[in-house]
Amino acid sequence: MLLDEHSGEELHGSKLSTVGAVDKEAGEAINKRPEKLQSCEEYHKGILDALRRTDLDVYELLKAEYDRLQNSLQLIAAENRCSRAVLAALGSVVQNKTTEGFVGARYHGGCEVVDDIETLAVSRAKEAFDAQYANVQPHSGTGANQIVLTAILDRGDKILSLGVDQGGHLSHGAPVSFTGKFFDVANYYVDKKTFLLDYDAIRDTAVRVRPRLIICGASAYSRTIDFGKFRAIADEVGAYLLADISHIAGLVIAGAHPSPVDYAHFTTTSTYKPGGPRGGLILMGKEFDRKVNAGGKTLSLAEHIERTTFPGVQGTPYLNNVAAKAVFFKETLRDEYRARQFKIIANAQRLACALAGLGHDVLTGGTDNHMVLLNVSNLGGGLTGLVAQKCLEQCGIIVNMNRLPYDKRAASVTSGLRLGTPIVTKNGMGAAEMNSISALIDAVLKGVRVITNSEYQIDEPLSSEVRDKVVDLCRKFSMR
């Protein structure tokens, strides 16, 4: 096998015989063209083969990850699964295009195709979310928040947000995040007894601290968020409102959760949590062209966001991700996607109800969205979120520990578990399977013997029985 020394890829006959070939008699280079260019289909069809030939290590790891996904239950609320069409757009030659700026104002040549790709992604995002403005360039949900904060705040300005220990996100002002470093952060809290957002208390805090920006939206909150109430509070104190819907974006698209797009000045989301490629998105509703002064310049909100996206915070957009976002937004317009969002909620409610029925402490008593929060600390001799996560993982049930509001345990141990239903729903599971999964979780959490905050023992017959049942479920509802 002949390998191209630059790419390590197998050389094709046509390449060997034509590229820079020298005709000895004439003594001059003949740049004979290959007779036929490889078609786009042929070129991309060989992707997995090229990886196998070039790097067996990564290839084997990729296969191992595929097997892991096919043989365990994915119940992490922050995860979803994109389609193969989205994967194809991610792993395409579009990844090779470099440019800066936005459509119509690029800093490099050769953008006619990627301009069309980005235009399509923007128009589909607007249609999916019923928005007036969409920016598809943010590299991540965190990056989308960074762009908004940098666009409209000055260093040291005050933010009011839900603390990360209460269900908020790191990028909403956590001390360990850039947001906590560069801005003055005050927090609002969920109610100590009900674990629900208390809008009167939030208003009182806002009136007291006079923030320049209020952030709503959460990573661990299982109830509906009233964006209208947040906007009324923001208006009362003269603050901007940022709604970060990363976790619930799919539900918002489907109308299974109210939309913030016309309430908030800015709506941000990650694009993988609703089932697309990794990346971020910034949306605006009817106020997108409102002129405001920020950083000494009076511009529309949209202009502020674009100048801050590039050159403010990011460089070149990931155009393959933008192409994949376009594919994903198209998928969200289909009935299948929309109907699935309601099933995701129904499955989460079934899971919550079944677990509560088995005696588990479900925060807020249930859920309105795709996630279920469990307090495991009342179970068998001081169970921690960490031990619960580990012993479930040993049995093939993949979840994440989560700090609960007013949790007395550290973030590395926690008292809680967060479960989510997007992937099992996408794999076709329904109420019967949610009952089975609840029974499996129950058997593990009640069967585990806690040794320390992070160590445990589980009897072999129990763990292999659960593991076998998990594999059975995965066989019946595989990723295809």
Ligand SMILES: *Cc1c(COP(=O)(O)O)cnc(C)c1O
């Ligand atoms: C997941 C999440 C993000 C972060 O998105 P990344 O793309 O992972 O950076 C931001 N905000 C909230 C509320 C999230 O849940």
